Amino acid sequence: MPLLMIAAGGTGGHMFPAQSLAEAMLARGWQVKLATDARGARYAGGFPDAVEVQEMSSATFARGGVLARAVVPLRIGAGALGATLRMMKEKPDVVVGFGGYPAIPAMAAATLLRIPRMIHEQNGVLGRVNQVFASRVDRICCGTWPTTLPGGASLPEGTEIYHTGNPVRRAVHDREGAPYIPPGDYPMAMLVMGGSQGARILSDVVPEAIAALPEPQRSHIRVSHQARPEDLERVTAFYAEAGINADVQSFFDDVPNRLSEAQLVITRSGASTVADISVIGRPAILVPFAAAAADHQTANARGLTEAGAAIMIPESQLTAQSLTEQIRLVLDNPVGSQQMARAALACGKPDAAETLADLVEDLIDPANKTERGTQT
Numbered sequence: 001m002p003l004l005m006i007a008a009g010g011t012g013g014h015m016f017p018a019q020s021l022a023e024a025m026l027a028r029g030w031q032v033k034l035a036t037d038a039r040g041a042r043y044a045g046g047f048p049d050a051v052e053v054q055e056m057s058s059a060t061f062a063r064g065g066v067l068a069r070a071v072v073p074l075r076i077g078a079g080a081l082g083a084t085l086r087m088m089k090e091k092p093d094v095v096v097g098f099g100g101y102p103a104i105p106a107m108a109a110a111t112l113l114r115i116p117r118m119i120h121e122q123n124g125v126l127g128r129v130n131q132v133f134a135s136r137v138d139r140i141c142c143g144t145w146p147t148t149l150p151g152g153a154s155l156p157e158g159t160e161i162y163h164t165g166n167p168v169r170r171a172v173h174d175r176e177g178a179p180y181i182p183p184g185d186y187p188m189a190m191l192v193m194g195g196s197q198g199a200r201i202l203s204d205v206v207p208e209a210i211a212a213l214p215e216p217q218r219s220h221i222r223v224s225h226q227a228r229p230e231d232l233e234r235v236t237a238f239y240a241e242a243g244i245n246a247d248v249q250s251f252f253d254d255v256p257n258r259l260s261e262a263q264l265v266i267t268r269s270g271a272s273t274v275a276d277i278s279v280i281g282r283p284a285i286l287v288p289f290a291a292a293a294a295d296h297q298t299a300n301a302r303g304l305t306e307a308g309a310a311i312m313i314p315e316s317q318l319t320a321q322s323l324t325e326q327i328r329l330v331l332d333n334p335v336g337s338q339q340m341a342r343a344a345l346a347c348g349k350p351d352a353a354e355t356l357a358d359l360v361e362d363l364i365d366p367a368n369k370t371e372r373g374t375q376t
């Protein structure tokens with residue numbers, strides 16, 4: 001049975017797409033192991049039980065005090081040594097890195113042992129760890145297109161580059177292209193999301209923007225608003241006082257449902273959120289997180305905005321007034337919003353996990369290896 005080693009960690013942003021690939025490879029009869037560190041292991045619960053989780057020592061310069069930073073090279077070195085010894089014994093056929101510093105030891109070991117390997121980058125700008133390995137892998141798979149280095153430079157030449165898209169959850173996949181009901185003179189659903197953690201700025205601005213909509217539009221709105229736990233009370237109170245029908249929660253477990261019912265989505269442009277919107281096909285107002293590394297959320301938003309599927313408002317220009325205007329642009333225009341929904345759908349890559357799985361399999365298939373070249 002061929003063995004795939006997945007190297008990922010840190011946050012859900014890296015781990016959820018890694019999990020999708022693990023599920024696809026298990027279904028193809030592969031054995032799958034996950035290399036991560038203690039922090040990443042907290043997210044490993046969603047992986048199928050068949051996936052063996054291997055904790056490896058890793059560290060980052062981006063966190064901790066002087067002492068913690070001083071031992072970063074030691075901890076990474078120890079992790080890489082452990083990963084190398086383990087891989088010499090277990091002999092994985094392919095190693096795939098999804099970014100995050102917990103991926104470093106396994107990617108370093110795979111490079112040293114010349115194991116066929118690739119990376120998947122979820123965002124429109126290559127993350128730090130993926131930058132280190134980009135010119136040392138057989139393939140770079142991009143969740144967002146185009147993907148660049150920070151500053152806009154092209155990805156390294158001499159490596160195969162594929163636009164696979166970002167794998168989405170099964171429940172999102174199941175609602176691919178769900179029929180869109182354009183806005184009109186009837187109840188309309190609006191979904192407000194701030195990534196996996198919620199976004200304070202959306203709680204500060206969106207309720208006021210919705211409250212300023214003219215009647216009867218305002219009374220037709222049914223808002224699902226994801227707020228950070230510390231903002232739940234004030235956001236709930238604001239909507240209640242304004243007489244707006246709102247469901248405010250710190251995390252919606254049924255986002256695929258709410259997305260498919262929405263006439264409009266107002267959200268951050270994290271990689272998975274953009275992928276979800278594209279696969280289901282909904283008009284969106286995107287507010288990229290300005291402090292994201294190398295401004296990658298702006299890069300993530302670009303595909304949808306350039307396709308006419310979304311309106312992007314930079315954080316610095318987001319006010320209740322500017323947002324009310326943009327909401328009206330969508331809700332007052334049923335034909336235009338239908339076109340936005342269609343344009344979003346055209347950006348979707350619902351088969352991202354299967355495409356990634358194909359790319360893993362043909363890395364070890366000599367017949368394909370000789371003619372790998374179908375690049376994006």
Ligand SMILES: CC(=O)N[C@H]1[C@@H](OP(=O)(O)OP(=O)(O)OC[C@H]2O[C@@H](n3ccc(=O)[nH]c3=O)[C@H](O)[C@@H]2O)O[C@H](CO)[C@@H](O)[C@@H]1O
Nearest residue numbers: 013122193195196197226251252255270271272273276292
């Ligand atoms: C603040 C930050 O740095 N975020 C980064 C983090 O994203 P982060 O994990 O915050 O956001 P993503 O958009 O990638 O993923 C969020 C996922 O959670 C789902 N969801 C959200 C809210 C909710 O109530 N319920 C729910 O199910 C969304 O539909 C989506 O599928 O990693 C991503 C991938 O590297 C990056 O693109 C983001 O920039």
